[in-house]
Amino acid sequence: DTGVSQNPRHKITKRGQNVTFRCDPISEHNRLYWYRQTLGQGPEFLTYFQNEAQLEKSRLLSDRFSAERPKGSFSTLEIQRTEQGDSAMYLCAIRDVENTGELFFGEGSRLTVL
Amino acid sequence: SQQGEEDPQALSIQEGENATMNCSYKTSINNLQWYRQNSGRGLVHLILIRSNEREKHSGRLRVTLDTSKKSSSLLITASRAADTASYFCAWRYGGSQGNLIFGKGTKLSVKP
Numbered sequence: 571d572t573g574v575s576q577n578p579r580h581k582i583t584k585r586g587q588n589v590t591f592r593c594d595p596i597s598e599h600n601r602l603y604w605y606r607q608t609l610g611q612g613p614e615f616l617t618y619f620q621n622e623a624q625l626e627k628s629r630l631l632s633d634r635f636s637a638e639r640p641k642g643s644f645s646t647l648e649i650q651r652t653e654q655g656d657s658a659m660y661l662c663a664i665r666d667v668e669n670t671g672e673l674f675f676g677e678g679s680r681l682t683v684l
Numbered sequence: 685s686q687q688g689e690e691d692p693q694a695l696s697i698q699e700g701e702n703a704t705m706n707c708s709y710k711t712s713i714n715n716l717q718w719y720r721q722n723s724g725r726g727l728v729h730l731i732l733i734r735s736n737e738r739e740k741h742s743g744r745l746r747v748t749l750d751t752s753k754k755s756s757s758l759l760i761t762a763s764r765a766a767d768t769a770s771y772f773c774a775w776r777y778g779g780s781q782g783n784l785i786f787g788k789g790t791k792l793s794v795k796p
Contacts (some may be wrong), residue, residue, distance in 0.1 A: 574726075603783065612772050612786035613727065626783060661726060671776060672717060673784060675726035 574676035593662030601665040705790040707773030
């Protein structure tokens with residue numbers, strides 16, 4: 571158990587629908603990251619929060635993607651008007667500020683867009 | 685692409701053999717990390733080596749870092765079937781507090 575819970579674990583949707591993923595760290599961590607991983611590839615950075623502030627966004631995060639962390643605890647990632655190319659595993663991770671930067675990942679939310 | 689290169693892309697060995705995976709990155713770094721991912725699961729941190737270190741050990745894992753060549757290697761000794769997974773190197777740009785960049789990974793298969 572990494573202390574990061576992601577829901578849902580698997581989402582199947584039709585093209586054009588909106589989907590939302592949620593990430594719940596068990597304990598307080600001020601840094602939270604979202605990554606996307608397609609089959610056979612390494613995770614690609616999407617965005618990063620320090621507390622409730624979204625400090626960095628990848629160019630991969632198109633205007634159809636929005637992420638929030640309203641109270642500096644849980645976070646949501648919403649994809650609007652999904653496309654087949656959005657099919658991927660969406661991974662959430664937290665970083666313990668006491669250590670040198672290792673990330674603790676959740677099990678991921680797998681999105682399949684039909 | 686922001687991802688570095690890892691080789692081999694896939695590696696198949698017998699139980700008991702050693703497995704070596706290599707990683708190359710593109711920028712100056714603070715540290716380099718290795719992660720493991722079982723199929724369909726999240727990533728698990730294995731080991732971290734700082735930019736001023738050349739070699740580090742943890743159990744059956746041995747990591748080397750050559751900052752002049754911008755490369756690292758992960759050696760798993762006396763492999764077991766349970767080591768079957770994908771292995772990724774990851775780094776953060778020197779001075780950066782933000783995102784971790786991942787390599788494309790090596791898929792290791794250890795046959796009993």
